[in-house]
Amino acid sequence: MQAVKNLQSVQMRPRKPAFRRAWLSWIGIVSVIALWQIVVWLRVYPEFIIPPPISVVERFWEALADGTLWLHTSTTVSQMLAGLLFGVVSAVILGTLIGKSRALEALLSPLIVAVQSTPVVAYAPLLVIWFGSGPTSKIVTSALIVFFPMLLNTMIGIRSVPVMMHDLMRSLHATRWQTFRMVEVPYALPVLLGGLKVSATLAVIGAVVGEFVMADAGLGRLINQARFSFDTPLVLVAVITLAAIARFMYGMISVLERRLLFWQRRQ
């Protein structure tokens, strides 16, 4: 309930004009690049440690032209999306069940907490041993990392329905399915979408960690490869691409949020 309230207060804050906020975020990005350029000019570090921005841009075009960037990006993105899909769907189903049954929560929560509190990097090698060096191990890693925040948010969301609302639906002879569809799901939606935002960025991490362990393709592998050949600009190209993917996913879910939670913004 608290989570929902927080979310609402965030959404209902009066907004600055959109163009002004867009300007400010561009200023942030531009100043970081400017700072980077200044560090390069001052020659604080040799170029193979901090290459100038322009050589990263050149490397980007090169990798784009010869198809390497596309190959690795598409691999990572497809693995991430598959992981996100599996992780979110299974977490929402299980989270709904746990949200409705304290007994199930007691049974499963120690297990879930144990898996969650183990860092991904610790069990990623295990997953590669079990599921091979192909996409499957990355999808599983990604799904696992997505699973927990999504599960937690689903539970919180389902339980955020006020008792009075349940009384109302019962007094109106609503079936369990009607209550689920017309009350529980929409009430859970704000928290669910908040979880999805976190999960979407985590899914990228999951896929990349898997690729770091062992992979035939993917941005994680590209980073490793470039690092060993001291191709620092290419490392940065891969890192920035990953950041862009994560930001894009975040933005997509924000759009979804604005569409689905239209009723929160009115006041």
Added chain:
Amino acid sequence: MSAEIAARNLTVSYQAVDGRGLHALGPINFTIQPGEFVSFVGPSGSGKSTLIRVVAGLVNPTEGGVWLDETPVTAPSPRVALMFQEANLLPWRTVTDNIALPLELAGVAKKERTAAALALLPRLGLDCPTSYPAELSGGMAQRVALGRVLIQKPDVLLLDEPFGALDALTRERLSQDLIHMWEHDRQTVMMVTHDIHEAVMLSDRIIVLSRRPGQVIADIRVSIPRPRAQEDAYSTAFGDIALLVRSAIERA
């Protein structure tokens, strides 16, 4: 249409968290005539809300029970409609869709239920069919909640402090509108309130409940003729009844 409500030897105990029983209500006995408007007052924790929930079929009595026209209440009945202190509107639904909710749950077609909801708006004093709950004031939200009750065409209205969260003026206007509608439809009404003035103004009878476990300690008839006006509140009869209720609560 209206119905007779009878509570006989009604007792409710809850299982507390520590496993001990908590005796919340009763044993209590009363009969409410069809079309009668009865208010329940009493100190906090006298089980007034529990009583409403038993009549609504949401809580099962431990002993005794409630009869609706001599049929025992064991589950929510379609003849009974419930209104709470909070409007409890679904925030993603428009005013019309919130009012139409009971019909939607009953499987009434969209066209029909929307028409029924729209037809209620003038009576409710609402002119914002497409607004969302976040855009409504507390009083307007409660009017929508009242609409959601009336669309069920209930024989019994259960009102659990329906105006408790509103400011004094809104409260007065809303209760006046409620009483006008009731004078037209004459449902049986059970209302829980903390406000003695409101109880005397609206009711035919006021039942005072004691501290936990709630029992009937006074059953006071309000013999002020209807229709009543706000000015009646300054009459001696009104003052006498209010004082009677007040001293009963103090003894509770």
